[in-house]
Amino acid sequence: xxxxxELKIQAWLDNELSAKEAAEVxxxxxxxxxxxxxxxxxxxxxxxxxxxxxxxxxxxxREFHWSKIERAILQAEKSESxxxxxxxxxxxxxxxxxxxxxxxxxxxxxxAVLIVVAPSSSEPEYSETExxxxxxxxxxxxxxxxxxxxxxxxxxxxxxxQNPGSIDNVEKPE
Amino acid sequence: MAKPLDFKTAExxxxxxxxxxxxxxxxxxxxxxxxxxLYARAFSMLRNEDAALDIAQExxxxxxxxxxxxxxxxxxxxxxxxxxxxxxxxxxxxxKRQKSESLEELDEEWGGAERRMPYFTVNPTEGLERHxxxxxxxxxxxxxxxxxxxxxxxxxxxxxxxxxxAKLMDCSIGTVMSRLFYARRRLAALLMSFKKERDSE
Amino acid sequence: MNVLxxxxxxxxxxxxxxxxxxxxxxxxxEPILNVEVRLVWGxxxxxxxxxxxxxxxxxLAETLRRxxxxxxxxxxxxxxxxxxxxxxQRVTLADDCYVELKNLGKSKIEVKYFTGTKQIxxxxxxxxxxxxxxxxxxxxxxxxxxxxxxxVPEKAAKKETKEPKN
Numbered sequence: 001x002x003x004x005x006e007l008k009i010q011a012w013l014d015n016e017l018s019a020k021e022a023a024e025v026x027x028x029x030x031x032x033x034x035x036x037x038x039x040x041x042x043x044x045x046x047x048x049x050x051x052x053x054x055x056x057x058x059x060x061x062r063e064f065h066w067s068k069i070e071r072a073i074l075q076a077e078k079s080e081s082x083x084x085x086x087x088x089x090x091x092x093x094x095x096x097x098x099x100x101x102x103x104x105x106x107x108x109x110x111x112a113v114l115i116v117v118a119p120s121s122s123e124p125e126y127s128e129t130e131x132x133x134x135x136x137x138x139x140x141x142x143x144x145x146x147x148x149x150x151x152x153x154x155x156x157x158x159x160x161x162q163n164p165g166s167i168d169n170v171e172k173p174e
Numbered sequence: 175m176a177k178p179l180d181f182k183t184a185e186x187x188x189x190x191x192x193x194x195x196x197x198x199x200x201x202x203x204x205x206x207x208x209x210x211x212l213y214a215r216a217f218s219m220l221r222n223e224d225a226a227l228d229i230a231q232e233x234x235x236x237x238x239x240x241x242x243x244x245x246x247x248x249x250x251x252x253x254x255x256x257x258x259x260x261x262x263x264x265x266x267x268x269x270k271r272q273k274s275e276s277l278e279e280l281d282e283e284w285g286g287a288e289r290r291m292p293y294f295t296v297n298p299t300e301g302l303e304r305h306x307x308x309x310x311x312x313x314x315x316x317x318x319x320x321x322x323x324x325x326x327x328x329x330x331x332x333x334x335x336x337x338x339x340a341k342l343m344d345c346s347i348g349t350v351m352s353r354l355f356y357a358r359r360r361l362a363a364l365l366m367s368f369k370k371e372r373d374s375e
Numbered sequence: 376m377n378v379l380x381x382x383x384x385x386x387x388x389x390x391x392x393x394x395x396x397x398x399x400x401x402x403x404x405e406p407i408l409n410v411e412v413r414l415v416w417g418x419x420x421x422x423x424x425x426x427x428x429x430x431x432x433x434x435l436a437e438t439l440r441r442x443x444x445x446x447x448x449x450x451x452x453x454x455x456x457x458x459x460x461x462x463x464q465r466v467t468l469a470d471d472c473y474v475e476l477k478n479l480g481k482s483k484i485e486v487k488y489f490t491g492t493k494q495i496x497x498x499x500x501x502x503x504x505x506x507x508x509x510x511x512x513x514x515x516x517x518x519x520x521x522x523x524x525x526x527v528p529e530k531a532a533k534k535e536t537k538e539p540k541n
Contacts, residue, residue, distance in 0.1 A: 037293040054312040
C-alpha cells in the first residue's frame with residue numbers, strides 16, 4: 001500500500017477527513033485486507049496510548065516547590081518595577097527614600113528592640129542571607145515538620161553555582 | 175455578609191478570580207492541584223527531570239503574570255498545559271539549533287525501517303494493567319526521536335488536532351500526518367519488542 | 376531638602392541607628408557553640424558514588440526526600456566542631472569545599488559557604504537544639520552535595536568533655 005493511502009487510513013481513524021473522504025476510506029478498509037490490517041494496528045495503538053501518559057509527581061515537596069515559584073514571581077515583579085522606575089523622575093531618589101528608607105528603618109528598629117527585649121529562652125526565628133555576587137540568588141526554605149532550614153544558592157543565569165567537591169577530592173577520613 | 179471562599183473546595187475559576195486580585199495563596203492552591211500534571215507533560219516532552227522541573231516552574235511564573243489573559247473558555251489546567259507545551263517547544267528549538275541535521279530527521283518524515291515493517295496483527299499491550307501499560311508507553315516514548323515524540327504527545331495527550339499541531343510546530347499538515355504515522359509505527363514496533371522481551375522471560 | 380531631613384531624622388530611623396550601634400558582644404550569650412557538620416551527597420544512584428560516603432540514616436534520608444528530589448542520600452564523615460564567638464571556625468569538608476562558622480550569640484550562627492576559593496554566600500540563622508540547617512547550591516547534573524549542621528545534642532557534648540579521647 002502506498003503512503004498516501006496509509007496516511008488517509010490514519011486520518012480516517014483520527015476523524016480528520018470530510019464525510020465524503022471518510023466514506024471512501026471506510027469502503028477500502030472493508031474490502032482490502034492490507035488496509036484492514038493497518039487500520040487494526042493503528043486503532044489498537046490509539047486506544048492503548050490515548051491519555052495514558054505516565055502519572056508523575058513533582059519530585060519536590062509542595063512547600064519547597066511553591067517557595068521557588070513565589071520567589072521567581074516576586075523577583076520578576078521587582079525587576080519590572082525597577083525597570084519602570086529607572087530614569088524617570090529626577091526626584092526618584094527622594095521618593096525612594098521617603099517610601100522605603102523610613103519604613104525600613106522603622107522595621108529595623110522594631111526588630112532590634114525585639115531582639116534585645118525578648119527573653120533568651122525562646123529566641124525569635126532569624127534568617128538573613130547575603131550573596132557576594134549579584135548573579136547568585138538564594139532560596140530560603142523552612143520545613144517545620146522536619147525541623148529543617150534550607151539555604152539553597154543558585155545562579156540567576158540558570159547555570160549551576162560551583163558545587164562543593166568533586167568525586168575525587170573528598171577529604172579522606174582521618 | 176458574603177461567606178469567605180474556602181480555597182480547598184473552591185473551583186478553579188473561583189480561585190483564578192481571587193488570584194487576579196493579587197492573592198498568592200489562591201494561586202498556590204491552583205499550583206498544588208495541577209503541578210503534577212504540568213510536570214508530567216513537561217517530562218513527556220523533554221525526557222529530563224531537571225529540565226521538566228525548570229520549565230514547569232517557569233510556566234507557573236508566566237501563568238501568574240498572564241492571568242488576566244485567561245478567558246475561561248478552556249479549563250485552567252488546559253490553559254496552563256498550553257503554556258508548558260509552548261515553553262517545551264521553545265526549549266527544544268533552542269537545543270535543536272545547536273545540533274546538526276541528521277539522517278534521523280529524514281526518517282522522521284519519510285520513515286526509516288517503519289516503511290518496510292509489516293502491520294502487526296497482535297496488540298502488543300493486550301492484557302497489561304493500566305500502570306504497566308503507562309510504564310511501557312513511557313519507555314517507548316523515551317526511545318522515539320524528538321520530532322516523533324512531540325507530535326505524539328501533542329496528539330494523544332494534549333488532544334490537539336492536525337491543524338493545531340501544524341500551527342504550533344510551524345510545519346504543514348502533511349508533515350504532521352507523516353510524522354504522526356511513522357511515530358505510531360515506530361511506537362508499535364517498540365511495544366512489540368517489549369512484549370517479546372517479557373514473553374521470553 | 377525637607378524630605379531628606381524628615382527621612383533621615385525621623386524618630387524611628389534614629390532609634391534604629393542607636394539600637395543597631397549596640398555592640399554585638401552585649402547580645403552574645405554563650406561563648407562557644409558545639410556543632411556537628413556533615414557533607415551530604417544527594418543522588419539517584421542506589422550505590423554510593425564514593426567510598427567515603429556511607430548510606431544515610433533512613434529517617435534523616437526520608438526527611439531530605441521531603442524537600443529534595445533525589446532518592447538516595449549518602450553522608451561523609453561527621454565532624455564535631457566548636458563555633459567561637461570571637462572569630463570564625465573553618466571546617467574543611469572537601470578539598471574545594473569548606474564552611475566558616477561563627478557563634479553570634481542567642482542561638483544565632485553565621486555560616487559562610489565556600490567552594491574553591493570563592494565565597495558563595497553568608498547566612499545567619501537561629502539554630503535551636505534538634506534543628507537542622509542545610510546549606511547548598513544548585514547543580515544541574517543528577518546529584519548535588521550540601522552541608523548539614525545542627526547543635527551537638529547536649530548529652531553527647533557533656534559526655535565528650537568528660538571523656539577525653541585516648
